Each structure stands twice: as structure tokens, then as C-alpha cells.
Amino acid sequence: MTETELQTPLGLLTLKRFPVRAADRLRAWDAADELLIKHLHEQQAELKDKKRVLVFDDQFGAITSFMCQMLAASGHPVSIDVITDSLVSQHAISQNVKGNGYGERDVSFIDNTAIPVKPYDLIIYKLPRNHGYFADVMQRLRSNMSDDTHIVGGVMVKYLPMTVLTTLGQIVGETTTSLATKKARLIFSHFDSSLTPTNPYPTTYTIEEIDVDLLNHSNVFSRDSLDIGTRLLLAVMPESDDLLTIVDLACGNGVVGISAAQLNPNADLIFCDESNMAVASAKANVARYFPERNAEFYQTDCLEGIAKNSVDLVLCNPPFHQQNAISEHVGWQMFKESLQCLKSGGEFWVVGNRHLDYHIKLKKLFGNATLVDSSNKFVVIKSVKR
Template structure:
């Protein structure tokens, strides 16, 4: 793993977050380098804002932090902490870091977008920009060549303005978008749909997993959430829109439910769904954090978990492993962890290694629901 980004006689030491003892992936990619190289000779006004969207671990934020008034916009708590960590490590000025639902700074001069794979998020961000940008603002998107499709460019044209692309360099490409105020329109409301078999109505912000229907993994897990009077504290780990935590609250009205996610949009959706579906919405508390970092040890009787198997665009199992390790610390003695995962992910081996026990409580052609006890 290469820890140092060196360009234009300047070096940044960058790490991914959370920090792992053995890291095999670097904290930036060729698209970051392409953006830095392309804008190197650009004359920037130190007073007008520079907006950076979806900066995975702060490489772009660190680079531009000495060149102007930088605001980083992210939906990821992990990305935010990575940016803060790398700014401190390189002794760079602090920048403004906001979530995707916050108001943007006025009169930006430059917008850099690491184009997300989630087209719902991209559409939302482009519409937000179209409502906000002055006509002289320079907008440049970037991603790996394989992640920029015709549909990606059509979204840029539809929601922000005239779009053209660069040549490919190191398998990355830039997308240049000229803001067109005539395309501005009111921001769309979050998607909403019903789960009639459970009497639940869900609303989802743009970057929440399975944002237009209930995913089949959650549908299976919903059928196997236990109902026991002994539960006083239940955690929905990686809560997304909160459907699992809401069902747990309906089944266990005596319990305090904590819904945890690293996505600000997910937690905002969960809070809205608690108000939509629970007589006492305060039964659910939400926390934005990395896995269970800020949760007290030995404080939960039951943890329900549908782990992600990717970080940004990288497929990985280290997030699930950290979730399981954190769960063991946070569970009380005799507490239970219930996990759902794709068959091929082999979570049973990890759970048995960590807890010393694992049972299969449900399965179908694609998913298995596991249970381990502390």
C-alpha cells in the first residue's frame, strides 16, 4: 500500500479510515490525481468557496485546503473522520465539512465531484447544485472510466447543464459540466413506499441503501426479529432507513432501540420513519458513527445487523468483521447478535471464530440469518 501522494513537488501522507494494522488499499485514486493535475494552474480566489463532493478519505480536501475556502460535502461519517485525520496528520488548515442535507456555501467558484455509483445520490446532488451555483462556477466530476456510463452523463445534462468528457488517464476520466440555471427545479421529496405485511411506511433520502423498495435481505430478517420481555436495550447496527429497528420497537415496546449508521442520510431517514410508524418515536435513538465506536460496552441485550460488503466502490469484508467485533464488546453477557448475509460471504465462520457459537435460524436461496450468543 502506497501511503504518500506526491504531485507537483508536494507530498501528502494519507491513510484510509478506520485505520487497520495491515492496510492493502490506498486513500486516493487516479481520479483524485487527475482532478489535482487538471486544476493545478487554475487561478483561484482565496475568498470564494471551493466545494468538494464525496471525497472518500480527504485526499482532495487536503490538497485544496491551502488554496482557498474549502467545504467538503459528504454523506459518510467514515469519510468525514478520514478527512479530519488526514488534515491533522499533514498539519493542514481545518476545512468546513458538512453532510449532504446541509445548505451549501454561497457563490462557489469551483466544484469538484467524485461521481458516486448511486445515481439517486448523483441526481440529488446535481439538482442541489443547479439551484445554487453562479454561472461562472467551474464544475468538474471525476471517476474511474468504468464507472462513467452514458446514463451518468445524461443525468449531468438533465439536472445541471451541458456536459463533456476528457480523455482517459490512468483509467480515470473527468466530466466537465457547465451550470445552466434554466434547469433549476424544486428539490425532490424523499421516496416513500409501504411494507403492508408489516404495517410500516418508509421514506428514504437519496443515498440510503435500497432506496425505492425493501431489499430482500431485510425482508427475510424482518420475519425473525425476536419478541421477548427481557430485552431492555436493542441495537439496529447499520440501520439504513431504520426498518429493522422500527419492527424491533413494535415487537418490543418495553425496549430502548438504538439505530446506528455511518450515513447521515440513513440516520435522517430513520428518524423520519420513527415518526411515521411509532406511537412513541422517542423509543428510537439514532447515532451517526463508525460501527459501534461510540456505544458503551455491555449495554445491549440484542443486536440486529445487516452488514454492508463494500466501502465506497471497494468490495470488502472488514466492515462486517469490525461490526461483529464491536457487537461482542457492546453485548451484555448472554446477549445475542442476529446477522443476515449473502450465502457466499461465509459469516458463519467469522461468527464462530469470534463468539465460539453460531446457529442458522432462517435461510433462503440467497440469504442466511445467523445467531450468536455472548
């Protein structure tokens, strides 16, 4: 078998990581996926009548594809609801499900800022790295659970602190784990209808530098306080009275774009992020402070969908990881697509850790890179499209 072939008890699944990159040796599943698949197959007789299925935070579609396999093998109609915050994960799940012979109607994606409207017999999840996000979603899913709901999660042991089990016990019900297998564990919870937990999300905090209170859904980057890289960028934000189109790329809660809106009163604004919760947060914050402003919001992969040669300024605090894997490819993709979308003479401003050497990459791509400001850990760099 190759790196894209997963042998399950019900047959072979072909699974790719997305975005697909040449010579990518990482698999689209891990030992926690394999352990979940083994458990679900072993419990197939017990789960045979559990037709209303929800899968939460499946990164690339291994669990969703196997559930399609299992439902089809049992003769049930294949109908699975999926919650994910990531558009890249959504694309991966869709393409891998389709690649294994199942249709678009077999899987439905649920808005992770809302509460699904129907009960579930089976809830399966991969534990997200953001445990606040996990607690938020699981708490909202209480209204979809009953005493008969089978609730099971999978996680690599290194990503499982005891606090998660305590939290699950407080918001869902009694929680236990399996023994470790290949450094992975299963997590089992039993719904307790007597619990009455409260959900703190979405939260708000004040940014004194620009005098705003910003709302944050639970999976937004720097959801509890302003990160120091963005603080450095805010201090040197470009300003103009010209008619501009400004993009806040990887917008998070929209703080960079909101600061740009304050300093560029005639600018149109575009907010882009691949996180659904980030876009929802930015939209709420812009609606509060600039209700009449011309602003567009895109849940998109980098700048996909933004016209080439159409914008004057791109502001960016890029991520340096995808899911659990540290990677430079997301930032590099943002740099290249920013160059394409900028008009001639347009500017790309980026903040990043010193050690990432963004100036080298930007000089290679744009032909220029100017240091705007720096601190002990971060730099702000400007490149101009010639």
C-alpha cells in the same frame, strides 16, 4: 515514495486510507484524483479568484488536501466546504488534512440532506457509485451555482455510464468529458439557470410485511424497495415483552429497528449507521410511527460510542464493502463490537449471503452460531454472548 505519499505539482501529500489497517496495500487516491489535481493546478491562474470552494464525495481527502495546498500557495485563506455521507470518509478527510499541516478550521463539513447557504465559485467532486445520490446533491446545489461557477468532477472510466452525463445535462447544464488518462476522465458542466429540474428525493415505499411506509434519502441502502435479506430477517424477528435495549446496527432507513419496536413494545431502541442520510431517514421514520418511544440515533463507525455490556439484542444486515472496495473488515468489526456491547446472555442476529460464511466467523468469536432461517441466497444466524 510509499503507498501513502502522493506527489502533487505543489509538493508531497501524505494520505492514509481509513480505518487504518495493518498491511493495507490500497492507496487513499486513484487516477481520477490525480487527473483532478493536475487539472486544478493547470487552471490555477483561471481559478485564482475562486475562493469559495466545495468538495463533494472526496473519499479519503486527496482532493481536499490538495485544495488546501493550492489555496495556501496562492495566499488565500484556506476555507473549504465538504459534503460527504460517510462518517469514515469525514474522519479520513479530517485526519489527512490535519496530517498535511492544515487546521480543523480550514475544512467545514456540510449536512448532505440540506442545501448550503452560500454560493460557490468552484465545485469539485468524485462521482459517487450511487448516481441517484449524486443527482440529488447536484440538483440541490443548483441554488449555490452561477454562470461563473467552475464545476468539475473526476471518475474512473469503468464507473461512468452515459446516463450520468445525460442526467448532468438535465439538472446542471451542458456537460462534456475529457479524454481518458490512465482509465480516468474529467467531467465538465456549465451551469444553465434556465433549467427547472425536479428532485424526487426523499422517496417513500410501502413494506407490506410490517405495514409501514418508509422515507428514504437518496444514499440509503435499498432506497427503492425492501431487500430480500432484510425481508428474511423480518420474518423471524425476535419478540418479547421484557424491558430490553435493542440496536439496529447498519440501520439504513430503520426498517429492522421499526419491526423490532412493533414486536418488543417495552424495548428502548438504538439506531446506528455511518451514513448521515441513513440516520436521517431512520430518525424520520421512527418519529412518524413511534413518536413517544425512547430511541437514540448515532452516526457512528459501527458501534463506537455505545457502552460495553449495555444492550440486550443487536440486529444487523452488514455491508460487505467500503467505498468502491469489497471488504470483509466492516462486518468483522461489527461482529466484534457487538460482542463487546452485549450484556451476558445478549443475542446478536445477523442476515447475510450464504457464501460469506458468517457462521464460521461468529462461532469463532462468540463460541456459538445457530441457523435461524435460510433461503436460497441468504441466512439468518443468531449468536449468544456467554
